[in-house]
Amino acid sequence: MTQIDEVFVSPATGRPLTKRGEATRRRILEAAEDVFADLGYHEASIVKVTERAGVALGTFYLYFDSKQAIFEALVIDLNARVRQSMTESMAGATTRLEAERGGFEGFFRFTAEHPALYRVVREAEFVSPATMRLHYERIVDGYAAGLRAAQSEGDIDPRLDPEVAAWALMGMGELIGMRFLLWEQDSEGAKPTRIEPGVFDAMMLFIANALGSNEQRKGEAS
Amino acid sequence: MTQIDEVFVSPATGRPLTKRGEATRRRILEAAEDVFADLGYHEASIVKVTERAGVALGTFYLYFDSKQAIFEALVIDLNARVRQSMTESMAGATTRLEAERGGFEGFFRFTAEHPALYRVVREAEFVSPATMRLHYERIVDGYAAGLRAAQSEGDIDPRLDPEVAAWALMGMGELIGMRFLLWEQDSEGAKPTRIEPGVFDAMMLFIANALGSNEQRKGEAS
Amino acid sequence: MTQIDEVFVSPATGRPLTKRGEATRRRILEAAEDVFADLGYHEASIVKVTERAGVALGTFYLYFDSKQAIFEALVIDLNARVRQSMTESMAGATTRLEAERGGFEGFFRFTAEHPALYRVVREAEFVSPATMRLHYERIVDGYAAGLRAAQSEGDIDPRLDPEVAAWALMGMGELIGMRFLLWEQDSEGAKPTRIEPGVFDAMMLFIANALGSNEQRKGEAS
Amino acid sequence: MTQIDEVFVSPATGRPLTKRGEATRRRILEAAEDVFADLGYHEASIVKVTERAGVALGTFYLYFDSKQAIFEALVIDLNARVRQSMTESMAGATTRLEAERGGFEGFFRFTAEHPALYRVVREAEFVSPATMRLHYERIVDGYAAGLRAAQSEGDIDPRLDPEVAAWALMGMGELIGMRFLLWEQDSEGAKPTRIEPGVFDAMMLFIANALGSNEQRKGEAS
DNA sequence: AATGAATGAGAATTCATTCAT
DNA sequence: GATGAATGAATTCTCATTCAT
Numbered sequence: 001m002t003q004i005d006e007v008f009v010s011p012a013t014g015r016p017l018t019k020r021g022e023a024t025r026r027r028i029l030e031a032a033e034d035v036f037a038d039l040g041y042h043e044a045s046i047v048k049v050t051e052r053a054g055v056a057l058g059t060f061y062l063y064f065d066s067k068q069a070i071f072e073a074l075v076i077d078l079n080a081r082v083r084q085s086m087t088e089s090m091a092g093a094t095t096r097l098e099a100e101r102g103g104f105e106g107f108f109r110f111t112a113e114h115p116a117l118y119r120v121v122r123e124a125e126f127v128s129p130a131t132m133r134l135h136y137e138r139i140v141d142g143y144a145a146g147l148r149a150a151q152s153e154g155d156i157d158p159r160l161d162p163e164v165a166a167w168a169l170m171g172m173g174e175l176i177g178m179r180f181l182l183w184e185q186d187s188e189g190a191k192p193t194r195i196e197p198g199v200f201d202a203m204m205l206f207i208a209n210a211l212g213s214n215e216q217r218k219g220e221a222s
Numbered sequence: 223m224t225q226i227d228e229v230f231v232s233p234a235t236g237r238p239l240t241k242r243g244e245a246t247r248r249r250i251l252e253a254a255e256d257v258f259a260d261l262g263y264h265e266a267s268i269v270k271v272t273e274r275a276g277v278a279l280g281t282f283y284l285y286f287d288s289k290q291a292i293f294e295a296l297v298i299d300l301n302a303r304v305r306q307s308m309t310e311s312m313a314g315a316t317t318r319l320e321a322e323r324g325g326f327e328g329f330f331r332f333t334a335e336h337p338a339l340y341r342v343v344r345e346a347e348f349v350s351p352a353t354m355r356l357h358y359e360r361i362v363d364g365y366a367a368g369l370r371a372a373q374s375e376g377d378i379d380p381r382l383d384p385e386v387a388a389w390a391l392m393g394m395g396e397l398i399g400m401r402f403l404l405w406e407q408d409s410e411g412a413k414p415t416r417i418e419p420g421v422f423d424a425m426m427l428f429i430a431n432a433l434g435s436n437e438q439r440k441g442e443a444s
Numbered sequence: 445m446t447q448i449d450e451v452f453v454s455p456a457t458g459r460p461l462t463k464r465g466e467a468t469r470r471r472i473l474e475a476a477e478d479v480f481a482d483l484g485y486h487e488a489s490i491v492k493v494t495e496r497a498g499v500a501l502g503t504f505y506l507y508f509d510s511k512q513a514i515f516e517a518l519v520i521d522l523n524a525r526v527r528q529s530m531t532e533s534m535a536g537a538t539t540r541l542e543a544e545r546g547g548f549e550g551f552f553r554f555t556a557e558h559p560a561l562y563r564v565v566r567e568a569e570f571v572s573p574a575t576m577r578l579h580y581e582r583i584v585d586g587y588a589a590g591l592r593a594a595q596s597e598g599d600i601d602p603r604l605d606p607e608v609a610a611w612a613l614m615g616m617g618e619l620i621g622m623r624f625l626l627w628e629q630d631s632e633g634a635k636p637t638r639i640e641p642g643v644f645d646a647m648m649l650f651i652a653n654a655l656g657s658n659e660q661r662k663g664e665a666s
Numbered sequence: 667m668t669q670i671d672e673v674f675v676s677p678a679t680g681r682p683l684t685k686r687g688e689a690t691r692r693r694i695l696e697a698a699e700d701v702f703a704d705l706g707y708h709e710a711s712i713v714k715v716t717e718r719a720g721v722a723l724g725t726f727y728l729y730f731d732s733k734q735a736i737f738e739a740l741v742i743d744l745n746a747r748v749r750q751s752m753t754e755s756m757a758g759a760t761t762r763l764e765a766e767r768g769g770f771e772g773f774f775r776f777t778a779e780h781p782a783l784y785r786v787v788r789e790a791e792f793v794s795p796a797t798m799r800l801h802y803e804r805i806v807d808g809y810a811a812g813l814r815a816a817q818s819e820g821d822i823d824p825r826l827d828p829e830v831a832a833w834a835l836m837g838m839g840e841l842i843g844m845r846f847l848l849w850e851q852d853s854e855g856a857k858p859t860r861i862e863p864g865v866f867d868a869m870m871l872f873i874a875n876a877l878g879s880n881e882q883r884k885g886e887a888s
Numbered sequence: 889a890a891t892g893a894a895t896g897a898g899a900a901t902t903c904a905t906t907c908a909t
Numbered sequence: 910g911a912t913g914a915a916t917g918a919a920t921t922c923t924c925a926t927t928c929a930t
Contacts, residue, residue: 172389501895654876
């Protein structure tokens with residue numbers, strides 16, 4: 001589940017986990033993702049998580065200190081994965097606009113598959129503000145770096161403030177994803193796996209304008 | 223507190239409220255705004271609300287059916303007021319971009335004065351999804367209408383989808399407000415009353431680009 | 445139950461209790477005394493206390509902050525009462541030895557009727573050390589004062605250190621009470637209501653010797 | 667750790683312990699003494715004991731049946747050792763009063779070095795009453811025998827009831843030790859290793875009086 | 889209209905004990 | 910002999926809601 005090889009220690013004993021322990025920890029974390037996604041942080045309970053994971057209640061506390069602790073672990077884990085998903089989708093892009101398209105595709109794909117991230121982060125302001133900020137800041141940092149690079153290559157409007165733009169773009173993506181992905185459902189109540197292409201393209205036009213990308217400016221010039 | 227003249231009825235007796243009752247209801251709603259802003263929805267409790275309002279616990283249930291009910295009443299009330307704040311700030315604008323600037327100023331001013339709206343809406347997905355959607359949709363509807371009008375006047379890029387753009391702009395504003403208003407504090411921990419001008423201008427440039435406003439295009443043409 | 449007129453406030457609201465509230469508080473405290481006496485502090489549970497008091501679980505927390513808080517309230521209450529019981533039994537004594545006899549009679553009578561004090565204090569070292577010390581120190585203080593007075597009247601050995609003697613006498617009483625009152629039971633398992641006179645007298649002889657009272661020295665002289 | 671050569675059997679296999687097993691058992695028992703002394707019986711946990719002993723949790727149950735079982739083993743072990751400490755300190759005494767002085771010195775020295783005995787016994791009434799009684803009774807029995815012998819040698823007041831006197835003296839020692847040894851600490855929080863001489867002497871005077879020892883009566887006669 | 893005592897379901901967390909490895 | 914992951918009953922405490930006064 002986690003990308004980075006990391007050695008977890010038992011919060012109870014402080015000792016590194018055995019292979020068996022590692023597997024149990026992963027099952028609990030995966031169950032927590034499901035439960036948090038369905039019920040949100042507050043409605044979720046440790047009992048529900050452990051039931052879904054198929055372990056006993058007490059087992060939870062072998063691996064996590066508290067409900068808040070697993071929330072934090074989950075956010076950090078999901079955050080690493082959504083960024084990886086975005087990075088992968090951006091590979092091969094030759095212009096910033098292609099990178100944006102790829103990045104948002106990766107972001108929305110991940111969101112459709114892992115609604116937990118979304119839902120749980122949005123209600124986390126009072127649960128674990130530091131973790132919530134960490135989540136946003138890690139995304140913004142990478143994003144702003146990408147914009148800065150594009151600026152130095154003359155690919156986007158040099159007047160933009162990369163950090164402000166990054167926050168703006170992330171906010172955009174968050175609400176567009178919420179509205180056109182998570183809230184959307186067909187006549188049978190099924191959730192879509194991706195944003196409707198028309199909407200996605202409309203969003204990309206908005207972004208292209210905002211970044212004043214070369215592609216865009218060429219388009220306008222013609 | 224509420225702008226629109228509305229006749230409330232007691233959930234207990236079903237009869238319209240007297241003047242005294244109306245005043246008590248208002249005090250409770252105002253207290254709830256404070257408490258929800260400080261603690262968020264889940265940490266807030268009815269006892270804390272009634273204590274802050276200076277009424278007895280039981281009095282709460284004379285005016286509201288439940289914790290969720292006051293949350294809904296509060297969101298609807300705040301939503302009406304934030305929209306009014308935005309509308310007022312937009313008055314006199316002659317271009318869409320001026321309207322945007324005014325609208326965001328109004329939005330951020332209201333946010334600084336009433337953080338409850340922000341905080342409580344963001345954790346409400348599982349509390350009262352319908353109310354949360356209502357909040358966003360009411361803003362988006364007005365916003366999209368404004369964009370549509372600007373398009374028909376040739377003031378902004380005619381290719382934009384007004385609804386998608388409205389969601390994008392609202393998301394932008396939400397995260398920019400969170401990051402540069404609510405999270406910001408000076409060395410003594412005091413929260414700013416407005417977004418730093420440089421950031422605000424950077425955001426406006428982003429928006430100007432995005433909307434492809436006439437002003438903007440003229441600027442680029444030169 | 446409590447001797448001193450005291451105004452209790454609800455730990456929840458901080459307001460003084462109504463008459464009804466005062467009665468409930470008393471019932472809970474009395475139930476706690478019974479449960480603590482039967483089971484000790486650690487085996488006792490809030491549920492058991494409220495069941496015995498005939499109130500709902502949540503009601504407990506209207507009157508006491510925690511299990512430890514009711515323990516402390518109980519110790520302070522019992523302490524005031526055992527001292528009163530001792531004082532009353534000492535009234536009318538004309539010599540220190542008569543006062544001692546009266547004091548121990550009062551102490552043992554109270555112990556037989558309220559074993560909670562005894563049992564709960566002895567296991568309190570790790571629960572609430574401050575309260576435990578308070579209990580012992582309040583008794584010792586009064587005791588030492590009595591001894592000092594008797595010394596200045598030439599009634600007991602002037603060489604004794606009153607404070608050390610007071611601790612010694614209290615320890616004596618504690619173990620004698622434990623052994624010959626609380627541990628004792630007849631063939632049907634019933635606990636005695638008082639210490640067997642022979643034992644009591646033997647203890648009094650020991651004390652008379654220890655204090656080197658005039659009575660005693662006259663006795664020895666003859 | 668244990669003085670008496672005793673053959674322990676594993677509660678798991680029922681077979682006598684090997685040398686290695688015996689060492690492990692001893693380490694666990696010593697760890698338990700430390701943990702119980704620091705935290706008391708109820709706050710102590712098997713995990714903490716095994717951690718302090720440097721063995722795995724499961725190992726505990728190879729040597730002891732339960733938490734209560736190790737408590738009982740510990741009390742019995744400490745009881746044997748405190749009595750030995752007292753006996754050693756009494757060796758060479760030529761009068762009962764010298765024996766008393768020695769006995770209390772031994773008792774307090776042991777208490778200062780092994781506070782576990784004290785602390786754990788005092789909260790054990792509801793954990794293992796039989797063991798608690800055994801502890802007190804074993805001490806009293808020896809004590810009473812010593813007093814009886816002194817009486818038959820005309821060394822102390824013949825009218826005293828040896829058993830009652832033994833309980834009285836033990837209670838005295840318990841509270842004096844608690845107050846002037848365990849509760850005492852210097853300005854840096856360090857615990858004393860012995861009772862302050864003035865206090866000890868004051869206590870001995872009290873005892874001398876109580877026992878009506880020959881020394882004492884000679885002193886008074888002069 | 890207002891009060892505030894009472895309720896009890898539900899939550900997080902602990903820890904002695906078991907047992908497969 | 911030793912290990913440590915797993916168990917789940919039991920406990921303390923919270924708080925939205927009711928209702929008699």
